[in-house]
Amino acid sequence: MKQFYSFVRKEFYHVFRDNKTLLMLFGLPITQIVLFGFALSNEIKNSNIVICDYANDQASHEIIDRIAVSRNFDIKKMILSEDEIEATFKEGDVKLVLVFPNNLNQTLIHSKTAQIQIIADATDPNTASTLTAYIQAILNSYQADMGGANKPAVQIIPEIRMLYNPELKGATNFVPGVMALVLFLICVLMTSVSIVKEKETGTMEILLVSPMNPLTIIIAKATPYFVLSLINLTVILLMSIFLLDMPLNGSLALLYLVSSIFILCALAAGLLISNSTDSQQAAMLISLMGMLLPIMLFTGFLFPLENMPMPLQIFANIVPSKWYYIIVKSIMIKGLGIMPILKETLILTGMTLFLLLVSLKKFKIRLA
Amino acid sequence: MSNTNIVIATKKLTKQFGDFTAVDAITFEVYQGEIFGFLGANGAGKTTAMRMLCGLSKPTSGEATIAGFDIYKETERIKTKIGYMSQKFSLYEDLTIIENINFFGGIYGLPKAALKTRTEQLIHRLGLEAEANKLVGDLPLGWKQKLAFSVAILHEPSIVFLDEPTGGVDPITRRQFWDLIYQAAESGITIFVTTHYMDEAEYCNRVSMMVDGVIAALDTPTNLKKQFNAQTMDEVFHELARGAKRKSD
């Protein structure tokens, strides 16, 4: 145990005495998050909106009035038919079209529920989703006022159509993706480089000749990076929640538990890489080139997996970050518990165990 | 050997790293065709001095000319006039002998015809005809070192800098290596060599001994032995290095 403790402390010395390592460890996630943060704007003002009012009754007028006074929207024009929508969007400066159905007021009075259509230009998904949310807020406030003390509540169900980007990949979707990317890359990189470095400087020879159990060496080597990755995760989470307004609807403990499994998975992958190479550069190259592209492509946060050819979709299943991404979204955004994500969690755990076993088995107790 | 052609001249050449003076105002001259031994203990400043002379590192103060070129302003000209070989870097292991020769001939801008004849001469001189198309990595260390030296003087430089060229080489190859050095010196190339083998210091025309960043002694091996009342160059070296202060850091 003393050996283990001493080893872990040594690893921390290495980390804290090397500015490059520190920069990679903490600078990378922070810049990533900030970069994605800049891609978002918090509030969108004076967006051009076009309204197609088939109803032209009391209800539609009240809602239009509320939109008109909102600082988020400028009503650019009213159109008479849905046929004009396409042309309107092509003018370029219109972000949203609202379509009120015939007899809105009547429908609301009789059946207490009605549908209106929101069509958004989703080429900029963040803007589209934000604007849709504004409209929904306006609709909600209208409903609440309509409801009142003794009248039964009415419900307007918006039918939202996202033009050009039906997936609506937005900030809330990016952050879990960035988390998966940054955590995995840094863990793989750190672990593989730190082990290969010992090979390169020749210290691995002395470690192997020492009575220390090779298994202890590996665990001691991985422990600091596990701890640092958890700290990293905390930094990323804090930034996503307070800087990027990510929701955290589910259990924090569950999130940490699943992230720990994911981090272990990355550590095992790093270990595996370190076994098959003898130079730090090679380890870095394999970690970056070998991991970055699959994670970017197959996690699903940049490119929708559903649109990929079948073989690629199947391949995506062996990319651990795909599963982690689903889990994080479920916990943070949907606020789900363990049961609905049990399948994904089990798959991730299985992958981790497999990688750990292979890397431990392949770890060389001798040179060459 | 002509003592009139000076190929290396330094005057109070100094290199400081922060408040540490690695090379402290060294002044010396090296003549054309001379085998000049550049000796000193670890950390005495040999490597730093050699880097400055090769134009790889800018001096803090002092003057020096290499093959007539100023080491501040004309480092690029200097590089065409010198050859360099060290124990660590020699040749590309994954290229064949011929490919290595062509590559180094190419970067020094040798014309095709000249390169061809010199390549043939070189291969013949080293007796490597059968191995010419083998990878350098497959050659024994001794051959690599001899080949590396021959490649370093392929462009007929005025001076060739050899940094511990014979480290770890077997005793026969080590002597063959020195045969090559003698041949090169006779053809007019100046040899500037560092070594930890004290018997090799005897093969030099003149030897300088660096201690704590200064040149503590510079003369022919015979005169140095006389000066320090020593039987061998090893004793001279010990006599000088014992007084070093830097030894302990």
Next chain:
Amino acid sequence: MNDVIVENLSKYFGKPPLTALDNISFEVGKGELFGLIGPDGAGKTTLFRILTTLLLPNSGKAIVNGSDIVKDYKAIRKKVGYMPGKFSLYQDLSVEENLHFFATIFDTTIAANYKLIEDIYKHIEPFKKRRAGALSGGMKQKLALCCALIHRPEVLFLDEPTTGVDSVSRKEFWEMLKRLKQEGITILVSTPYMDEANLCERIALIQDGEIMSIDTPQNITATYPYSLFAIKSTNMSQLLTDLRQYDPINSVFSFGEYHHISFKDEKNDTDTTLAYLQNLGHTALECHPISANIEDCFIHQMSTK
């Protein structure tokens, strides 16, 4: 029982297999200072790696301190100290931290074996807070030795500890080894410097993966088959060329200030040789008989192999 027993050990690398060690056998007694003398690529490092359980041999067997290097590798790892050729300490840890780390992974403390390393450690103690990477070559080497000794090993393997180290530091290092020997530690040391052979009790001359001879340095030099002469003149380079072309000469090699020569027949006719050289214009000729050193023997055995 001998501390190191090597029997018919062979090791090949790569495809097609290159022989690194070819059927090597030798023994090293308890508390002996044993030198493995040979150039780079002779197989010294491979042999040490096999004996320290870092590599498996292709054939043959070896026992280190009573344990088989293949089956009982764990036992050996507790009992040997190993200093690899390349400087193998953590450059970003201080002197003290390095020593403490290696003490702990060998399951001991600095205090427990301080007496053993005291002599060496006191040279570097003033710099104990300094990072190992900022030490000079000689200091690094002393620190590495301390780290290899911290668990008081039974057998100490030093792979080229003096390579690239200047002649003064080398001498110091060998004096440290002599003191360690008095502590009863078996020491195997490899070196490419032939002049260090005399500092060992017994040596093996190794070349191309084969042991050419193995004995005390005195016995090895005593078996040199020719009478040897040292010769010099004012033009040593020309002297070398002329002697090579002179038929009665068996061998001529430069050794610092002199060339060492031996003759083909027993007459060892130096007078005729000197006259011949004088005719060729050599001046200040000097020639006297000498006894062979290890390097003479190494060269002889290399060329007759």
